[in-house]
Amino acid sequence: MTTADVVIIGGGVIGGSIAYHLLARNPRLRVVLLEKEAEVGTGATSKATGGVRHQFSTEANIRLTQLSYPYFAETERILGRSVDFVPHGYLFVTTEPRTFEQLQRNVTLQQRLGVTSRVVSPGEMRPMLSQLVVDDLLGGSFCPDDGSADPHGLLQGFLARARERGLRVLTSEPVVSVTRDEERVVGVETLRDRYRAPVVVNAAGPHGDEVGALAGIAIPSKPYRRQVMVTDPLPDFPDVFPLIVDLDTGWYVHRQGKSAVLMGGTDKDQHPGHDTTVDWEAFELVFKAAGKRVPPLAEAKVMRAYAGVRDLTPDYHGILCEVDEAPGFYLACGFSGHGFMHSPAIGLLMAELIVDGRATSMDITALSLARFKAGAVSTESNVF
Numbered sequence: 230m231t232t233a234d235v236v237i238i239g240g241g242v243i244g245g246s247i248a249y250h251l252l253a254r255n256p257r258l259r260v261v262l263l264e265k266e267a268e269v270g271t272g273a274t275s276k277a278t279g280g281v282r283h284q285f286s287t288e289a290n291i292r293l294t295q296l297s298y299p300y301f302a303e304t305e306r307i308l309g310r311s312v313d314f315v316p317h318g319y320l321f322v323t324t325e326p327r328t329f330e331q332l333q334r335n336v337t338l339q340q341r342l343g344v345t346s347r348v349v350s351p352g353e354m355r356p357m358l359s360q361l362v363v364d365d366l367l368g369g370s371f372c373p374d375d376g377s378a379d380p381h382g383l384l385q386g387f388l389a390r391a392r393e394r395g396l397r398v399l400t401s402e403p404v405v406s407v408t409r410d411e412e413r414v415v416g417v418e419t420l421r422d423r424y425r426a427p428v429v430v431n432a433a434g435p436h437g438d439e440v441g442a443l444a445g446i447a448i449p450s451k452p453y454r455r456q457v458m459v460t461d462p463l464p465d466f467p468d469v470f471p472l473i474v475d476l477d478t479g480w481y482v483h484r485q486g487k488s489a490v491l492m493g494g495t496d497k498d499q500h501p502g503h504d505t506t507v508d509w510e511a512f513e514l515v516f517k518a519a520g521k522r523v524p525p526l527a528e529a530k531v532m533r534a535y536a537g538v539r540d541l542t543p544d545y546h547g548i549l550c551e552v553d554e555a556p557g558f559y560l561a562c563g564f565s566g567h568g569f570m571h572s573p574a575i576g577l578l579m580a581e582l583i584v585d586g587r588a589t590s591m592d593i594t595a596l597s598l599a600r601f602k603a604g605a606v607s608t609e610s611n612v613f
């Protein structure tokens with residue numbers, strides 16, 4: 230039997246951030262992180278393409294990015310290493326009047342919260358990427374501060390700093406049961422050991438619903454496959470251009486390194502399950518959407534492709550709370566494709582929740598598990 234103050238289930242970027250922030254608040258805490266695989270960071274975090282954006286439709290998602298942003302823009306100061314953040318901007322485009330109206334509402338909200346996003350006309354988009362077909366577009370939204378960074382680097386940064394403060398990381402240690410003493414959650418069991426702790430955090434990513442079930446808690450987060458492809462070098466494209474999302478199809482493209490591009494999308498919510506086999510036929514939709522929006526990309530050769538799993542909730546917001554019916558059991562899962570960019574904020578808020586008894590850096594009501602029962606959900610519309 231091992232005793233600890235906090236057990237974290239899951240060694241992805243969310244679990245790593247929670248460990249870092251807990252120990253930054255109180256280095257005397259005994260924090261144990263349990264990872265089922267032989268190494269940390271092999272789950273969704275290893276597949277994330279590194280996007281960081283402010284352009285969401287809800288206050289909660291925008292504020293999560295704002296709280297997280299310094300960890301990308303000033304990583305050296307905070308974590309002592311670089312995460313190769315490039316603020317190349319995100320450009321959302323559409324031909325649909327209703328989608329364009331929604332984008333305009335989003336920008337109004339974003340600007341009210343201090344985001345530098347703006348509505349852009351097709352003419353303003355042309356210089357952003359000369360190969361972009363804009364004639365049929367109604368307009369879009371652009372934020373120059375959006376960008377991308379290295380998920381693996383961020384996870385390693387969190388873990389390195391947390392280990393210096395005493396974090397214990399155990400790999401090949403799958404949690405197989407969650408121990409309850411009447412209502413309270415008081416620990417977990419793995420195949421090798423029993424862990425007793427007054428705080429157990431479910432940071433199991435796309436397996437969050439399964440870990441919830443071990444404690445008898447239903448979590449409305451489901452795993453969905455998302456696949457991406459990286460092309461052969463495309464020297465005719467500029468070194469840096471915005472990540473472009475065509476909201477009509479869900480297709481997106483961005484620079485991968487200095488020469489290739491990465492494309493994906495068009496597969497939201499289509500393949501529930503943990504299968505990460507690449508579905509090559511599904512890339513036909515990607516090429517079709519690419520051919521319409523950036524025609525030279527329809528001729529690009531695929532250098533490699535891979536699939537990962539995103540944990541999606543019905544309203545595309547993560548779940549961050551202590552469970553009312555299971556005191557001591559904390560949830561940090563269901564991040565709906567934004568978990569990398571929101572991981573710094575999630576760690577910070579979870580540490581506040583555990584150490585202070587409530588989150589103070591922002592209102593997290595919109596992220597509670599109880600919201601689903603109350604029916605008070607505000608669905609994120611800027612998803613692809």
Ligand SMILES: Cc1cc2nc3c(=O)[nH]c(=O)nc-3n(C[C@H](O)[C@H](O)[C@H](O)COP(=O)(O)OP(=O)(O)OC[C@H]3O[C@@H](n4cnc5c(N)ncnc54)[C@H](O)[C@@H]3O)c2cc1C
Pocket residue numbers: 238239240241242243244263264265266269270271272273274275276277278279280281402403404405432433434435436440455456457536537538539540561562564565566567568569570571
């Ligand atoms: C193709 C793709 C592109 C993406 N792009 C972006 C992006 O651009 N920007 C962005 O913000 N997000 C993106 N995401 C989403 C992002 O990857 C996730 O939201 C984020 O990595 C979630 O981190 P996590 O720590 O919750 O999950 P994970 O990284 O999956 O970590 C959870 C860990 O828990 C472990 N685990 C599970 N069950 C158990 C158990 N019973 N016992 C012990 N350990 C267990 C798993 O092995 C895993 O290591 C993308 C996802 C995919 C698939």
